[in-house]
Amino acid sequence: MSLKRQISIIFENAHYFIVNKPPGTPSQPPDSRTWKRTHPDLDPTPLLENFKTLYSSDKQVESCRTVHRIDHCVTGGMLIAKTKDASAKFSRFLRKGGNNGYKLQRKYVAIVEQPSRLNETSNSDINYGPQYNSLISHDGKQITKFKKVDDQCIILQLVTGKKHQIRYHLSQILNQPILNDQKYGSTAKLPRAFKNQIALHSACITTKIGLQTKWHLIPMKYNNTGELWPRKYVSEEGEFISSIKDVLMENWD
Template sequence: MSLKKQIPIAFENAHYFIVNKPPGILSQPPDSRTWRRTHPDLDSTPLLVRFKTLYSSDKDVEACRTVHRLDHCVTGGTLIAKTKNASMMFSRFLQKGGNKGYKLRRKYVAIVEHSSHSKEPVSNEVGYGLKYNSLISHEGKQITKFKKVDDRCIVLQLVTGKKHQIRYHVSQILNQPIVNDQKYGSPIKLPRAFHNQIALHSACITTKIGLQTEVHLIPMEFNNNGELWPRKYVDEEGEFNSSIKKVLLENWD
């Protein structure tokens, strides 16, 4: 297998790359004092360093910068800005929203525990709407939009981007932990091949630079044998089913 398959590029233009991040890879350098103790068998080399090493021979990647992060156990689309200016403009939008900077929206697909195995959701932290619902915590400082495809599959879009926000919200508010996310209460323990992977995937990234809007769907192709991601949701090529894609492509602004 080509080394570049380790971090495949899903899209490239003049401003950024979209890469499909595998499980077990960090988005940024960890605290080395705790990481070696809690993850002794996991290489702590961050995504950007790996990406530059893989592609430096045939692409101009020296000035590249990561704009947002995914937990090491989360897979999928990650935007890497090609220039300092692009990085600043995307970061400005993530910090200020509105018409500031370059627009960046991220939608995730999660497979969660069945509702029959959980308590009722905490209703005062769920906002219900026509196009989407909202999970709200920490006195309104953490907000995640969401829509259920069915009782086991949820599409989520970050409004704020705090550490572990989606994992915390579905576990603590909906009381349906993400499958194999033992940190947040999943009782399912899959084989060791899934030790550093949960059923949460960054599946759609939308950008808007000037008048140009780009929508990127990112397949879930890692350890895709039907165990973590059932075949009713993801096919053998990593493509999500039509119902999931429909929700991913909806405009929730």
């Protein structure tokens, strides 16, 4: 698959692009020495640099900026702001929330392992609610909303956006590490093709600019063989089943 097909544009308007990030691509420039030691087989070129190179001939990409990050092993939707002003307004919302800047919310789909009986879940870090539940850590500084589709599939929405937050919360609070996330305790044995990919996908990005709200669903098409992402959740075309899409489109405010 060509790189241009891998970093596909899902949506474009005057303010931003939504692109579908492949596994193994960093969303920010990594530390070169650490990256070469821990990921010797991966290109350290960040997503934005590849995106500008790929689309410079037919898109206005010179002023584009990323405003959020996802881990290199995570796939799915990333918003790329087209202008300095749009970048600043999305970043302001991510820092302050509320009615500040341009609203940007991200929902993820995760496939998780069953909890270990040797490490019972601590309910003190979970707030249960009628619409969604919350995972909370670091004295309330890290918060993730979530809803279970079933025991294997969980949909999550970031409230804060700290490094590895979803991966940490699922492993350390729910005691259900993401499938193939060996850094956080997964014991899955998958083929080498999945070495740089875990079962966590940025599946829905919601924006609000002025009075206009848009929902963007991002298909999971990378290494979509049915092994990492079972067919009962994702079709061969990368589309999530309707019950997952319904939850992704819910408003959890």
